[in-house]
Amino acid sequence: MFKGEIVVKKADFPVKSAAGLKKRARRVVEILRRTYPDAWCTLNFKTSLQLLISTILSAQCTDERVNALTPGLFAKYRSAADWAKAPLSQVEEDIRPAGFFRNKAKNIVSCCQDMLARFGGEVPDRMEDLVTLAGVGRKTANVLLATVWHHPAVIVDTHVQRVSQRLGLATEKNADKIELELQALLPKEDWTFYSHSIIFHGRRICTAKKPDCPGCPLNRICPSASIFGTISSKGRKK
């Protein structure tokens, strides 16, 4: 949370029924499908290993910066074995532009060593295996499951967490619990699209510091629109 952010609490948007909340969630998805029809993962990758490495690198870093870095990295490190046997100090130097490079390098090397030891050097395709790898939490695992293997998955990153709370679709603070809340509200076939499109929306309109409620296509059904900016009947800021 940043300084000055307005925290929207459960009581700020009472919902009359679970059915009403599901209806709002469906309406949100309809509007998102019209607004961001092509919403998808913006990290560049060709293999599951590349997406795994990119996702680890993208923590606290923009996808653009990661995409600028990875062509050189993926030419140098072509397999899990290449990462696993590389000196840690060299990996740190190579990924330095992504920030938090010491921690990320340690996770990448350990993760690849784990994959070599337990999964034949391949990225496993099951949640229960993915989350046993160093640096891989449910968010990273869901990115892989949804994007590489097209399994329905709710990806709860900082944007999905913040925007879902503002929309009244999530009330929990913990990302794992928000994932469960959203799974319960949304049809399975919408899980992945909802995640990618809300990430788009959180980057472009419903930003952390200055959400553009008057210009937001969701403003008529969003319980936070009146908190961040008064919306007139024409959807313009008063």
Ligand code: SF4
């Ligand atoms: S109306 Fe405002 S708070 Fe609600 S989703 Fe849009 S930008 Fe975010």
